[in-house]
Amino acid sequence: MSPDSDWPIRVAAINALQERVRRHGDVLPWEVIDAGFTYKGETLHFANRARGIFWPRQMRETALSIKTTVPRQGREARYDDLPSDEGFDYRFQGEDVDGRDNRRLVRAMELDAPLIYFYGIEPGLYAPIWPVYISGVDLATKSFTVASGLPEAQVRAPGSYAADSKLLGLERRYTTVQVKKRLHQVAFRQHVLRAYEQRCAICRFPRRELLDAAHILPDRDVRGRPEVPNGLALCKLHHGAFDTDLLGIRPDGVIEIARRLMAEQDGPTLEHGLKGFAGKPLGVIPLLPAQRPRSEYLEERYERFRLTRDA
Numbered sequence: 001m002s003p004d005s006d007w008p009i010r011v012a013a014i015n016a017l018q019e020r021v022r023r024h025g026d027v028l029p030w031e032v033i034d035a036g037f038t039y040k041g042e043t044l045h046f047a048n049r050a051r052g053i054f055w056p057r058q059m060r061e062t063a064l065s066i067k068t069t070v071p072r073q074g075r076e077a078r079y080d081d082l083p084s085d086e087g088f089d090y091r092f093q094g095e096d097v098d099g100r101d102n103r104r105l106v107r108a109m110e111l112d113a114p115l116i117y118f119y120g121i122e123p124g125l126y127a128p129i130w131p132v133y134i135s136g137v138d139l140a141t142k143s144f145t146v147a148s149g150l151p152e153a154q155v156r157a158p159g160s161y162a163a164d165s166k167l168l169g170l171e172r173r174y175t176t177v178q179v180k181k182r183l184h185q186v187a188f189r190q191h192v193l194r195a196y197e198q199r200c201a202i203c204r205f206p207r208r209e210l211l212d213a214a215h216i217l218p219d220r221d222v223r224g225r226p227e228v229p230n231g232l233a234l235c236k237l238h239h240g241a242f243d244t245d246l247l248g249i250r251p252d253g254v255i256e257i258a259r260r261l262m263a264e265q266d267g268p269t270l271e272h273g274l275k276g277f278a279g280k281p282l283g284v285i286p287l288l289p290a291q292r293p294r295s296e297y298l299e300e301r302y303e304r305f306r307l308t309r310d311a
């Protein structure tokens with residue numbers, strides 16, 4: 001395996017990207033990505049708005065990053081089927097595998113060089129995934145296969161990867177499934193919080209850091225897909241109360257509180273934060289009817305609540 005001459009730039013980029021994620025979270029706005037990173041006193045870019053496959057001109061052989069965007073009219077990423085270990089399909093730039101951009105990915109595959117994948121979640125918002133590797137080329141479908149690697153792999157020097165290629169293959173298939181699951185959850189949270197204008201559906205609490213995207217039907221349910229009509233933006237308190245059936249939502253959107261809680265007396269959080277919402281309608285519902293909770297999901301979930309409501 002020949003050494004990856006672009007390695008130092010890759011390391012600088014990944015270190016800088018980790019710092020951005022620490023500061024901004026799992027989903028980065030394009031402006032943060034576009035600000036680039038410093039390498040030997042120069043500002044280099046992570047990616048380019050107009051191009052999928054990108055490398056700074058200082059990189060000699062391979063690419064630094066690949067990027068996919070979300071179709072603007074859709075406004076929402078389409079979900080793949082259940083997370084598989086198949087790797088992500090990444091379309092060629094143009095038709096020719098020998099094209100300037102595609103050649104860089106072929107070379108990255110030959111060197112087993114780690115790349116950064118900017119995965120479009122919503123227009124202008126990307127989940128960065130690293131390290132990813134080009135694990136295959138399909139001339140028939142004109143696409144590359146992209147697999148994820150363990151995060152620790154990025155700090156291993158080139159050529160010092162696990163010696164056992166079978167083990168490495170297993171590791172990457174496993175990691176790819178985990179990354180796909182995480183992307184589903186990241187996208188779900190992003191879409192649900194936006195649909196609810198970054199507020200709790202019960203109390204309208206507006207701090208994003210303390211909001212979750214709750215599932216109406218649990219995600220272990222086959223229908224419990226991470227899609228907005230199966231979601232509710234809830235603050236940590238109300239998410240916990242909803243998941244433990246201390247709080248229920250009637251299919252007509254009215255909030256109910258379990259009797260065992262209504263009977264308790266204990267300070268302002270219980271009084272105002274929970275009991276105070278009994279009989280009130282939801283505080284926020286999505287503007288778009290297609291994003292509102294699906295009534296059959298609410299009905300089914302409410303039935304579960306009702307079983308223990310009066311206990």
Ligand SMILES: [Zn+2]
Pocket residue numbers: 200201202203204205234235236237238
């Ligand atoms: Zn709340």
